[in-house]
Amino acid sequence: MMHIHIIGICGTFMGGIAALARAAGHTVTGCDAQVYPPMSTQLAALEIDITQGFAAEQLDGLDADCYVIGNVAKRGMPVIEEILNRGLPYTSGPQWLAEHVLQGLWVLAVAGTHGKTTTTAMLTWILEEAGLAPGFLVGGVPENFGVSARLPQTPRQDLNSRSPFFVIEADEYDTAFFDKRSKFVHYHPRTAILNNLEFDHADIFADLAAIETQFHHLVRTVPGQGKLIVNGQAPSLDRVLGRGLWSPVEYFAEQGGWMAGEADAQGHFNVWYAGIKQGRVEWDLFGEHNRHNALAAIAAARHVGVPPAQAIAALASFRNVKRRMEVRGVAAGITVYDDFAHHPTAIATTVAGLRAKVGKQGRILALLEPRSNTMKLGTLKDALAASLHEADQVWCYQYQLGWDAAAALAPLGEKVRCFDSCSDLVADVVRCAQAGDHILVMSNGSFNGIHQQLLDALTKPND
Incomplete structure (x- = not known):
């Protein structure tokens, strides 16, 4: 067993690495600058010691066997400079995972600009319900499991072995400051879902073509006996496959492949494959994007031997991932949701x-914190107003944004308000909210804990 020290341990991916390493019997410590749920809760439950910040002094007396460096770490950070100056052994999170966990396993990887976390959780739950007891690493905390990562467990079918399957959210973001390849090229999946592909991560990719190149690299790692599960409505993925294809492909959201019927008022829908009805998904999720996520998960599960009818039945008990349309509370008849949406x-x-x-x-009051690197750069700001047109009221937290949010959202007219102060934003939302409203908070960060601020203020609006 080894002692690993994780730089940037509170990110969703690196927090999962910490959980896997701890479960494997390693001593795990780490450091980070921003600590908030759900990863902070998971790491606390694992009793992992975390140093606040990236000071070099944390290395004194630590004597770790390996330093696992997350992509939040940059040259110039004192702890990074000290690791390099001392000649200490270091690696990236994806490389450590590939060498110490994924080796020899049947990896099912879920890639795409959107829906990776939810689809990974769906696929994992389907395999779990089928008794396959997969290992997994999800970029969030699936409600069905309560943790973001675990090692393969003992399958129902063979109590004397461990599961050969591992499901992983396959991120296209770069690996580390010393490895600019996308994370997912390290995983060598046998089953790969390509959920969709749009321009994102403007801080590291010049354009969509640059991201397509990385997806092409992922396709190159899938063996001929593997399978690609591909969104048939994504022209960018057609271009990716057009650059080279060595594995069988099954399409979803395309006639002749996996198709979802129209959803009823409860969000239930029929599933079809090759024109034959496979069953009906009855669950609590809504939206065409979730129906497509389900199709991809059902198709991938079929590749490892789970019949579609069994996969469809499993989705009836699927609970979503924390921070994916998660209800944080109800106050004064007003429901507050937390969602990770940021593109x-x-x-x-x-x-x-x-x-x-x-x-x-029902009125939707949408609150947005444009916090991702891409949104901070303003690269996609011109598409922001259209993305919010179905909301009844919109608030944008523009503190230190660097571009004019009010101008970008001007097409929304009088229903949009922009604030530099989170407390002022909360006060304005509470003033406008009324019983029966739905407050949808969207951010890929903590948003200053605004969810609880709203619930507290709504409980005692006149204090």
């Missing part, structure tokens, strides 16, 4: 999904 396409599908759930009568 215009994800924002649009999230709002549309909530609209499908609450109908035309």
Whole structure:
């Protein structure tokens, strides 16, 4: 067993690495600058010691066997400079995972600009319900499991072995400051879902073509006896496959492949494959994007031997991932949701999904923190207003944004308000909110804990 020290341990991916390493019997410590749920809760439960910040002094007396460096770490950080100056052994999170966990396993990887976390959780739950006891690493905390990562467990079918399957969220973001390849090229999947592909991560990719190149690299790692599960409605993925294809492909959201029927008022829908009805998904999720996520998960599960009918039945008990349309509370008849959406396409599908759930009568009050690197750069700001058009009121937290949020959202007219102060934003939302409203908070960060601020203020609005 070894002692590993994780730089940037509180990110969703690196927090999962910490959980896996701890479960494997290693001593785990780490450091980070921003600590907030759900990863902070998971790491606390694992009793992992965390140093606040990236000071070099944390290395004194530590004597770790390996330093696992997350992509939050940059040259110039004192702890990074000290690791390099001392000649200490270091690696990236994806490389450590590939060498110490994934080796010899049947890896099912879920890639795409949107829906990776939810689809990974769906696929993992289907395999779990089928008794396959997979290992997994999800970029969030699936409600069905309560943790973001675990090692393969003992399958029902063979109590004397461990599961050969591992499901992983396959991120296209770069690996580390010393390895600029996308994380997912390290995973060598046998089953790979390509959920969709749009421009994102403007801080590291010049354009969509650059991301398509990375997806092409992923396709190159899938063996000929493997399988690609591909969204048939994504021209960018057609271009990726057009650059070279060595594995069988099954398409979803395309005639002749896996198709979802129209959802009813409860979000239930029929599943079809090759024109033959496979069953009916009856669950609590809404939105076309979730129906597509389900198709991809069902198809991938079929590749490892789970019959579609069994996969469809498993989705009836699927609970979503924390921070994916998660209800944080109800106060004064007003429901507050937390969602990770931060790209215009994800924002649009999230709002549309909530609209499908609450109908035309329920008001949606959308709160947005443009916090991702891409949104901070303003690269996609021109698409932001259109992504929010189904919301009844919109608030944007523009503190230190660097571009004019009010101008970008001007097409929304009088229903949009922009604030530099989170407390002022909360006060304005509470002033406007009324019983029966749905407050949808969207951010890929903590948003200053605004969810609880809202619930507290709504409980005692006159204090």
